[in-house]
Amino acid sequence: MRQVCFGIDIGGTTVKLGLVSSEGDLLEKREFSTQRELSAAFDSIAANMRQVLDSFPDAMCIGAGVGVPGPVLNQSLVRGCVNLGWGDVDVARELGSRAGMPVRVANDANLAALGELWQGGGKGCRNLVLFTVGTGIGGGVICDGRIVSGATGGGGEVGHLPMPFHTEWQCSCGKYGCLEVTASATGIIRAAREFSPFKEMEKVTAKDVYDAAAAGDENAKRITEEAGAALGTAAAILGCVVNPEVILLGGGVSAAGRALLDPVEAAFEKNVFPPCREVRFALAQLGNNAGIFGGAALFFTQSV
Amino acid sequence: MRQVCFGIDIGGTTVKLGLVSSEGDLLEKREFSTQRELSAAFDSIAANMRQVLDSFPDAMCIGAGVGVPGPVLNQSLVRGCVNLGWGDVDVARELGSRAGMPVRVANDANLAALGELWQGGGKGCRNLVLFTVGTGIGGGVICDGRIVSGATGGGGEVGHLPMPFHTEWQCSCGKYGCLEVTASATGIIRAAREFSPFKEMEKVTAKDVYDAAAAGDENAKRITEEAGAALGTAAAILGCVVNPEVILLGGGVSAAGRALLDPVEAAFEKNVFPPCREVRFALAQLGNNAGIFGGAALFFTQSV
Numbered sequence: 001m002r003q004v005c006f007g008i009d010i011g012g013t014t015v016k017l018g019l020v021s022s023e024g025d026l027l028e029k030r031e032f033s034t035q036r037e038l039s040a041a042f043d044s045i046a047a048n049m050r051q052v053l054d055s056f057p058d059a060m061c062i063g064a065g066v067g068v069p070g071p072v073l074n075q076s077l078v079r080g081c082v083n084l085g086w087g088d089v090d091v092a093r094e095l096g097s098r099a100g101m102p103v104r105v106a107n108d109a110n111l112a113a114l115g116e117l118w119q120g121g122g123k124g125c126r127n128l129v130l131f132t133v134g135t136g137i138g139g140g141v142i143c144d145g146r147i148v149s150g151a152t153g154g155g156g157e158v159g160h161l162p163m164p165f166h167t168e169w170q171c172s173c174g175k176y177g178c179l180e181v182t183a184s185a186t187g188i189i190r191a192a193r194e195f196s197p198f199k200e201m202e203k204v205t206a207k208d209v210y211d212a213a214a215a216g217d218e219n220a221k222r223i224t225e226e227a228g229a230a231l232g233t234a235a236a237i238l239g240c241v242v243n244p245e246v247i248l249l250g251g252g253v254s255a256a257g258r259a260l261l262d263p264v265e266a267a268f269e270k271n272v273f274p275p276c277r278e279v280r281f282a283l284a285q286l287g288n289n290a291g292i293f294g295g296a297a298l299f300f301t302q303s304v
Numbered sequence: 305m306r307q308v309c310f311g312i313d314i315g316g317t318t319v320k321l322g323l324v325s326s327e328g329d330l331l332e333k334r335e336f337s338t339q340r341e342l343s344a345a346f347d348s349i350a351a352n353m354r355q356v357l358d359s360f361p362d363a364m365c366i367g368a369g370v371g372v373p374g375p376v377l378n379q380s381l382v383r384g385c386v387n388l389g390w391g392d393v394d395v396a397r398e399l400g401s402r403a404g405m406p407v408r409v410a411n412d413a414n415l416a417a418l419g420e421l422w423q424g425g426g427k428g429c430r431n432l433v434l435f436t437v438g439t440g441i442g443g444g445v446i447c448d449g450r451i452v453s454g455a456t457g458g459g460g461e462v463g464h465l466p467m468p469f470h471t472e473w474q475c476s477c478g479k480y481g482c483l484e485v486t487a488s489a490t491g492i493i494r495a496a497r498e499f500s501p502f503k504e505m506e507k508v509t510a511k512d513v514y515d516a517a518a519a520g521d522e523n524a525k526r527i528t529e530e531a532g533a534a535l536g537t538a539a540a541i542l543g544c545v546v547n548p549e550v551i552l553l554g555g556g557v558s559a560a561g562r563a564l565l566d567p568v569e570a571a572f573e574k575n576v577f578p579p580c581r582e583v584r585f586a587l588a589q590l591g592n593n594a595g596i597f598g599g600a601a602l603f604f605t606q607s608v
Contacts, residue, residue: 071579127455141545143452143459150547151431152582155447157544160577162537164468173578233466240461241445241545243454273464274477275375278456 004056006049006064007115007295009108009288010034012083015045018292019052019059022300024119026289027059028052038089046098063101065295066091067108071153075104075298079153104298108291110147110156112284113140115294116248118301120285127244130284131158131231133260134251136172137180143242145301159184161237165230166191182230185253188223195219210256224256225263232267235281240273250284257283308360310353310368311419311599313412313592314338316387319349322596323356323363326604328423330593331363332356342393350402367405369599370395371412375457379408379602383457408602412595414451414460416588417444419598420552422605424589431548434588435462435535437564438555440476441484447546449605463488465541469534470495486534489557492527499523514560528560529567536571539585544577554588561587 002021009016011034018029030048035041053061068091070081076092096103106114113122113130122128126145132138137159141148148155159180160173166187167177181187185206192198192209198220201208212220235247247268254260265281272279286293306325313320315338322333334352339345357365372395374385380396400407410418417434426432432446441463445452452459463484464477470491471481485491489510496502496513502524505512516524539551551572558564569585576583590597 125455143447143454144450146448148447148452148546150447150580151429151549152547152579154544154547154577154580157547157577157580160544162540162575175575175577178577236466237541238545240458240464241542242452243456243458243461245455271466271479273458273461273479273482275456276454276458276461 001060002058004059004061005296005299006061007292008045008064009067009111009291009295010041010045010084011069011108015048016288016292017045017048017052018289018296019056019061020293020296024293026292027056029289029292034084036085038086038094042094042098045095049099061101063299064095064099064103065111065298066095066103066105067111067291067295068105069108072105072107072149073153075106078105102299106147106294106298107140107149107153107156109138110140110149111294111298112250112286112290113142113156113294114147114297114301115286115290115292116250116284117142117145118297119293120290121248121282122246125245127242128246128248129158129235129238129242129244130248130250131234132251132284133184133231133249133253135184135186137184137251141238141242148242158234158238161234163230163234165226179230179234183227183234188227188253191223191226192220206253207255210259214259224259228260228263229267231260232264233271235264235268235279236271236273239268239276239279243276244279246280246282248282248284250287250290254283305364306362308363308365309600309603310365311596312349312368312370313415313595313599314345314349314370314372314388315412316373319352320592320596321349321352321356322593322600323360323365324597324600328597328600330596331360333593333596338388340389342390342398346398346402349399353403365405367603368399368403368407369415369602370399370407370409371415371595371599372409373412376409376411376453377457379410382409406603410451410598410602411444411453411457411460413442414444414453415598415602416554416590416594417446417460417598418451418601418605419590419594419596420554420588421446421449422601423597424594425552425586426550429549431546432550432552433462433539433542433546433548434552434554435538436555436588437488437535437553437557439488439490441488441555445542445546452546462538462542465538467534467538469530483534483538487531487538492531492557495527495530496524510557511559514563518563528563532564532567533571536568537575539568539572539583540575543572543580543583547580548583550584550586552586552588554591554594558587
């Protein structure tokens with residue numbers, strides 16, 4: 001009988017739910033609105049799980065791996081999700097009792113890293129770091145095949161590494177000089193806004209800044225290179241802490257491709273502890289499905 | 305029958321060998337010269353193991369956990385130890401065949417961190433970071449009870465974090481601005497040497513600088529505070545990467561006690577990601593025996 005597993009990514013707006021085979025095939029995917037009320041949210045997810053399973057009568061479902069945008073303890077207890085309006089919620093119990101199967105839970109950004117390890121840019125590796133560079137910077141750290149979630153579920157918060165760039169800029173977390181104030185799309189846009197033509201534009205995107213850099217704009221070049229230098233220095237920090245085989249860059253800004261990777265790799269080379277230098281940099285491959293694959297990987301690749 | 309385990313710390317000069325009970329009692333400890341020749345080194349260790357076990361006829365020895373000053377793969381293969389003059393050596397095989405028991409191997413600094421987790425300053429915890437601050441800075445990272453050794457055995461190299469202090473000073477690793485160029489005893493002495501009275505002294509120790517700071521010397525205060533700020537910022541970095549419950553400071557400089565801990569904690573508070581703030585700072589407790597306890601912990605607390 002074919003083994004399958006659910007990967008479920010609960011976001012502030014939508015739930016992404018996928019049924020994944022043990023070989024890593026995404027058999028079915030659904031996306032539906034996240035219900036505001038807690039019971040209703042889990043009822044709706046469990047109902048969707050049942051409907052999906054009805055289409056696969058020959059499959060044996062071994063569990064559901066769930067990602068949530070908050071800190072998670074013991075693959076079970078979510079300690080507050082601002083985006084979802086949740087306090088402490090035992091997701092493994094709430095969803096497990098409704099769905100009638102084992103449920104394991106992880107932080108969504110960390111789970112994306114595990115998904116990339118299993119079926120994405122880190123396939124075949126055991127040690128990986130993911131930087132998801134978008135509006136903010138999230139990510140995850142995988143050591144020896146397992147998510148680093150830490151004592152209070154705050155592991156892998158790579159966007160909040162204290163960095164020596166823009167130390168006068170305050171981060172949404174309250175600190176100053178976090179990696180994401182310099183290297184996120186928000187940071188790149190903020191830096192660009194100080195210069196023409198960006199300060200006169202109604203709306204600026206990180207892509208605008210990368211495009212201007214490619215066209216030879218000196219300020220845009222300096223800004224994108226600084227963002228890359230910050231990310232590459234952060235990658236070097238991760239290099240000597242966890243010594244990964246692969247470091248992946250994902251999120252919207254990673255669409256810049258080599259224009260992002262080149263300065264990152266240069267700063268990494270300059271700053272990494274030499275014995276930890278053997279790292280492959282690559283772009284994340286699974287996009288919005290990373291969390292679904294990560295959820296399935298919680299069952300297919302991990303013992304508790 | 306009482307279960308026991310060897311913890312063995314192979315250094316460049318001496319081998320420290322201890323027999324440890326499953327309750328964490330150090331039943332016997334020996335220290336003897338490290339033989340230069342590889343076969344002789346393992347013969348001598350195995351002979352000492354047999355002699356020690358002869359004194360405990362009622363004990364069942366379940367294995368030997370060994371620390372070496374180099375990168376280790378798969379708890380077995382040492383990939384070169386400069387201090388020992390070793391190339392690639394399969395320590396688990398070489399010592400295991402001579403001693404007739406399972407052998408697991410780890411980097412010595414990482415193993416000290418595991419020892420502190422099991423029986424020292426991190427007792428009862430699952431997530432810990434150790435900074436061993438002496439001539440250089442070593443240490444280790446423990447996530448969910450396991451050593452973070454990384455893809456090539458270079459995990460937990462916290463002394464080589466790139467830091468925004470003394471970025472013009474070259475580290476022994478070849479890079480510039482590593483944590484240890486600022487915060488090790490060597491770094492503290494180097495900084496102090498630029499000022500009287502230290503530049504006129506024949507020999508300066510880190511203790512001299514801490515003593516002068518305590519006596520009100522402004523330069524010494526600035527230097528020791530900077531070393532603490534660098535360590536505290538590094539601790540904040542580790543905080544948001546691995547979210548430990550406890551961060552321990554060991555090594556010779558930790559004799560400074562609160563004079564070391566206070567600026568470290570202040571810089572940590574300022575730089576750590578708020579959700580990762582719940583960290584206890586403490587001094588390491590096991591001193592030179594940390595590696596012995598760590599070796600035993602490889603068997604008593606870890607599944608492979």
